[in-house]
Amino acid sequence: xxxxxxxxxxxxxxxxxxxxxxxxxxxxxxxxxxxxxxxxxxxxxxxxxxxxxxxxxxxxxxxxxxxxxxxxxxxxxxxxxxxxxxxxxxxxxxxxxxxxxxxxxxxxxxxxxxxxx
Amino acid sequence: xxxxxxxxxxxxxxxxxxxxxxxxxxxxxxxxxxxxxxxxxxxxxxxxxxxxxxxxxxxxxxxxxxxxxxxxxxxxxxxxxxxxxxxxxxxxxxxxxxxxxxxxxxxxx
Numbered sequence: 295x296x297x298x299x300x301x302x303x304x305x306x307x308x309x310x311x312x313x314x315x316x317x318x319x320x321x322x323x324x325x326x327x328x329x330x331x332x333x334x335x336x337x338x339x340x341x342x343x344x345x346x347x348x349x350x351x352x353x354x355x356x357x358x359x360x361x362x363x364x365x366x367x368x369x370x371x372x373x374x375x376x377x378x379x380x381x382x383x384x385x386x387x388x389x390x391x392x393x394x395x396x397x398x399x400x401x402x403x404x405x406x407x408x409x410x411x
Numbered sequence: 412x413x414x415x416x417x418x419x420x421x422x423x424x425x426x427x428x429x430x431x432x433x434x435x436x437x438x439x440x441x442x443x444x445x446x447x448x449x450x451x452x453x454x455x456x457x458x459x460x461x462x463x464x465x466x467x468x469x470x471x472x473x474x475x476x477x478x479x480x481x482x483x484x485x486x487x488x489x490x491x492x493x494x495x496x497x498x499x500x501x502x503x504x505x506x507x508x509x510x511x512x513x514x515x516x517x518x519x520x
Contacts, residue, residue, distance in 0.1 A: 298453070325506045327507075329510075334420075334512065335512065336499065336510050336511055336512035336513055337454075337499070337510040339507065339509075342506075342507060344506065352507075382451075384453055384454070386453070386454075388506060389506070393442070393444075393459050394442065394459060394461055396441055396442070397441065397442050397444065397459065397503050397506075397508065398506055398508075399444070399456045399459070400446075400454070400456070400501075400508060401456075402453030402454045402455070403453050404452050404453050405451065405452065405453055407451070
């Protein structure tokens with residue numbers, strides 16, 4: 295079974311702190327993603343990565359950065375946390391074999407609920 | 412940019428009833444996926460339907476796709492309390508998926 299793990303289920307940080315969210319997958323997937331999920335807004339893509347040391351901006355990258363030094367690990371960094379970054383953060387991975395039609399099934403971690411006070 | 416919009420936003424039914432949720436999207440697609448999310452957890456893939464398919468079944472799930480209307484529906488038959496979750500459609504023609512806003516389904520015993 296594919297396993298995607300996230301470093302924390304719940305996290306409370308103060309405004310201005312630097313925050314690291316870690317995600318690890320054990321299926322040798324090339325693709326990894328970070329989303330945030332807010333009520334009424336669904337999942338919004340922050341950043342994604344197709345390979346080690348590669349990253350692409352998603353729909354809402356402002357205030358975030360990412361790091362992918364190893365294939366299995368994708369980190370999301372909040373350089374200076376703000377209260378509007380309080381949210382549920384979901385990591386996902388996919389690949390290497392696509393489903394029919396060319397899309398990939400994404401495998402999700404359990405999520406990190408981050409509160410910034 | 413949100414590609415999919417689910418309807419209704421929330422749905423409450425009794426065990427044994429059928430649950431239908433709908434998804435509308437904006438651009439042309441090669442396929443559409445449905446995912447399920449239990450409360451406070453990550454999403455789990457349920458089923459994929461290709462653009463040249465009109466209907467697909469998997470157990471108690473039935474998915475339809477109408478590309479002319481840019482819409483899809485997910486039907487859960489004979490629902491169970493364990494089906495209580497949020498359901499999301501997702502579209503994407505490459506590695507990246509765009510998720511809808513989700514339907515929260517509550518099934519009462």
